[in-house]
Amino acid sequence: MTGSDADPDAFTYNGGIVEPGETQNIRYGISETYLGDPVRIPVTIVNGAEPGPTVFLSAAAHGDELNGIEVVREVAHEWNHDDLRGTLVCLPVLNVPGFLAQERYLPIYDRDLNRSFPGREGSTSAKRMAYQIFRNFLAPCDVGLDFHTSTRGRTNMLHVRGDMNNSEVARLAKAFGSNVIISSEGPTGALRREATDYGIPTITIEMGEAHRFQREFIDRGLEGVESVLSEYGVHRTKSVKWPGWRTVIDDAKEKTWIRADAGGLVDMHHDRGSLVYEGDTICTITNPFKTDSEPVVAPFTGLLVGVLENPVVYPGNPLCHMVELSAKTRKALKRDRARNSPKSNDETAPPPESR
Numbered sequence: 001m002t003g004s005d006a007d008p009d010a011f012t013y014n015g016g017i018v019e020p021g022e023t024q025n026i027r028y029g030i031s032e033t034y035l036g037d038p039v040r041i042p043v044t045i046v047n048g049a050e051p052g053p054t055v056f057l058s059a060a061a062h063g064d065e066l067n068g069i070e071v072v073r074e075v076a077h078e079w080n081h082d083d084l085r086g087t088l089v090c091l092p093v094l095n096v097p098g099f100l101a102q103e104r105y106l107p108i109y110d111r112d113l114n115r116s117f118p119g120r121e122g123s124t125s126a127k128r129m130a131y132q133i134f135r136n137f138l139a140p141c142d143v144g145l146d147f148h149t150s151t152r153g154r155t156n157m158l159h160v161r162g163d164m165n166n167s168e169v170a171r172l173a174k175a176f177g178s179n180v181i182i183s184s185e186g187p188t189g190a191l192r193r194e195a196t197d198y199g200i201p202t203i204t205i206e207m208g209e210a211h212r213f214q215r216e217f218i219d220r221g222l223e224g225v226e227s228v229l230s231e232y233g234v235h236r237t238k239s240v241k242w243p244g245w246r247t248v249i250d251d252a253k254e255k256t257w258i259r260a261d262a263g264g265l266v267d268m269h270h271d272r273g274s275l276v277y278e279g280d281t282i283c284t285i286t287n288p289f290k291t292d293s294e295p296v297v298a299p300f301t302g303l304l305v306g307v308l309e310n311p312v313v314y315p316g317n318p319l320c321h322m323v324e325l326s327a328k329t330r331k332a333l334k335r336d337r338a339r340n341s342p343k344s345n346d347e348t349a350p351p352p353e354s355r
């Protein structure tokens, strides 16, 4: 929560103030183009009539990762906030230059905005932008949700990333209600890591693929936001979501990117979210004549969190992201998926299983 002389529950940023009970749509300048025009990010601040935690929701730190944009917009502009206790800071498009170019990185020197936080005044263009965002709109918050998708050419099942060794991050991660939580601090300069280090517990939500609005993921993202706001008492009427089964992938569990050892064309045999058993063929890589085919087998039993969408690889390219599932979790997953079938939700539909 931020304070001002006038009202301790007002939200203040450089050049503005949003009073309790007020909503503002802002275009905030964080840089300038080659033509000297402002580069402005869209921000919506919804300050509830009653005091409570300040929560940020951000998306498109990678400019071509779009699903989260719609989550943030719907929360900001379609939800009823009459009972809001606290403040929502909604940042649907962080990386405006990348978004305009529909590219992951800032087009200026291909810099990764999501490795530039918390930013620095008088530094590179990426760090200056990150600084403006961080100082004005992230630093005043109590918790944060940063939405991403898989990198272009791949797709993810919905999962949360956060440092589960930090009890406040763990509370937030569990409140989002995903089946899979991958525990890590995150790389230096990543928004979630730097915000967390600053004292704002923050998680990343990964869902779906780049360059798309995927309704099933947007809806699941919105459910997660509802659940988080309920956990922190920001919206009173909602309840915290239990996803049916959950696995936390920490250092004690196996997780790996399976990479291609041959160049070629990939025939993927499983979807994201599929359970595969040790030794199962996940995909095959074939040459152009189909005379040579290399099976890629699962090194352990687990879940395909992310898989390739674009079926062309060089040696070393990632084919899928796999995490270990214990026998107990597998049982819970199967029970949950059987219960929810034939609903065609990505995480609840019975996937093409190998046995």
Ligand SMILES: [Zn+2]
Residues within 6 Å of the ligand: 061, 062, 065, 148, 149
């Ligand atoms: Zn991303």
